[in-house]
Each structure stands twice: as structure tokens, then as C-alpha cells.
Amino acid sequence: MDATADELAGVVDLFGGLTRSELERALAEAAFRADGASVDEDALEEAIADALESFALVAYEPSGRNGDAGAAASAAGDGDETLLVAGPTAFPSVPDRAEDVPHILDVEPRRLERAALGETVRDEFANAADDAVAAGDAERIETLLDVSYDVEAWAPVELDDERARLEVALE
Structure with a gap:
């Protein structure tokens, strides 16, 4: 199973957020249910990296900000409290046969504090x-200008200073 960024966002959105290992388990279950296939771990890591870079997924560390999410992540037993959350550029879509994953995995839905997530x-x-400006990467700068509006619509933050810098x- 090769998941798109929007499908990754759709799966994590079913739970509010998932750790990497939980996302891997969820996708493995969906792939198996769909056609008996498995998940290519290298392809998944690349898809997650691309989704994070494009802001379709966001890495969120709930410890100290949202006790419920942190406790839920700790209860998962994988020691990794960083959650992957559907981001501002995502159009979450659930892959075929993944709609039942919340009933199969033993993961409680997470409620995240939108203001902390926005920060x-x-x-x-x-x-x-900073990275795009330092590299002089005009294509990335233009992409980030577009993403800045998505971020502001998605979370209670303002990116006027960053947009001006970009x-x-x-010029």
C-alpha cells in the first residue's frame, strides 16, 4: 500500500492524531483488509517526510501542553509521544478499507488543543x-507563501511577518 499525503492525513484524522508506530499499524491493517498487501516501510517513511514538508501532516509534541493527548500517547506503549496530525494543506481522505481501523486498533481518539497545535x-x-530563504529556493518560498494562508485559516495564528520575509x- 502506497498512501498519499491526504490518505495519511485521513488515517491520523480518524483518531485526532497518531504516533508513527500507530500510523504504521493502522496502514498495515488497512492494506491487509483491502487486498492482503503490506506496507512498504521505506515508501511510508518517504510519504510521511513529504507530507510533513508540505504541511499535510504536522508533528505535534503534546507533552506539557495537552495532558490528555500525552497520556493517551504514553498509554500506547511505544514511548514516542510525538503525534502526527492532519495539517493545514491536507484534504484528509480515508484509504479503502481503513474506515474500520479505529475499531480494530486499541487507540483512544485524541483531542488536541488547537491553539497549542497552531503555535x-x-x-x-x-x-x-528560514531554510527556504537561506537556500534562496524561490520555488519553496512561493509554495510557503501559499501555505501561509492555509495555516492561518487552519489555526489561530498570524504569519504576516513570515509572509513579508518570504x-x-x-524580490
Whole structure:
């Protein structure tokens, strides 16, 4: 099973957020249910990296910000509390046969604090903008300008300063 960024977002969105290992288990279950296939781990890692870069997925560390999500992640037993969450550029879609995954996996749905999640995304966006400007990557800068509006619509944050910095870099 090769999942798209929107399918990854759809699976994590079923739960509010999943750790990487939980996402792998969810996708493995969906692939098996769909056609007996398995998940290519290298392809999945690449898909997750691409989804994070495009802001279709967001890595969110709930510890200290949202006790319920942190406790739920700890209860998962994998020691990794970083959650992957559907991001501002995602159009979450659930892959075939994955709609039953929440009933199969022993993972409680997570409720995330939108303001804290927004701050995490703002910080990640600022870092991506720094990297794009430092590299002089005009294509990435243009992409990030578009993404900035998605982020602001998705979370209670403002990216005016970052957007201005990106626009100056394009001149």
C-alpha cells in the first residue's frame, strides 16, 4: 500500500492524531483488509517526510501542553509521544478499507488543543521559511507563501511577518 499525503492525513484524522508506530499499524491493517498487501516501510517513511514538508501532516509534541493527548500517547506503549496530525494543506481522505481501523486498533481518539497545535505549526512554518530563504529556493518560498494562508485559516495564528520575509526574499 502506497498512501498519499491526504490518505495519511485521513488515517491520523480518524483518531485526532497518531504516533508513527500507530500510523504504521493502522496502514498495515488497512492494506491487509483491502487486498492482503503490506506496507512498504521505506515508501511510508518517504510519504510521511513529504507530507510533513508540505504541511499535510504536522508533528505535534503534546507533552506539557495537552495532558490528555500525552497520556493517551504514553498509554500506547511505544514511548514516542510525538503525534502526527492532519495539517493545514491536507484534504484528509480515508484509504479503502481503513474506515474500520479505529475499531480494530486499541487507540483512544485524541483531542488536541488547537491553539497549542497552531503555535507548533507556526514555529515549523517559520523554520521552513528560514531554510527556504537561506537556500534562496524561490520555488519553496512561493509554495510557503501559499501555505501561509492555509495555516492561518487552519489555526489561530498570524504569519504576516513570515509572509513579508518570504516576499522580500523573492524580490
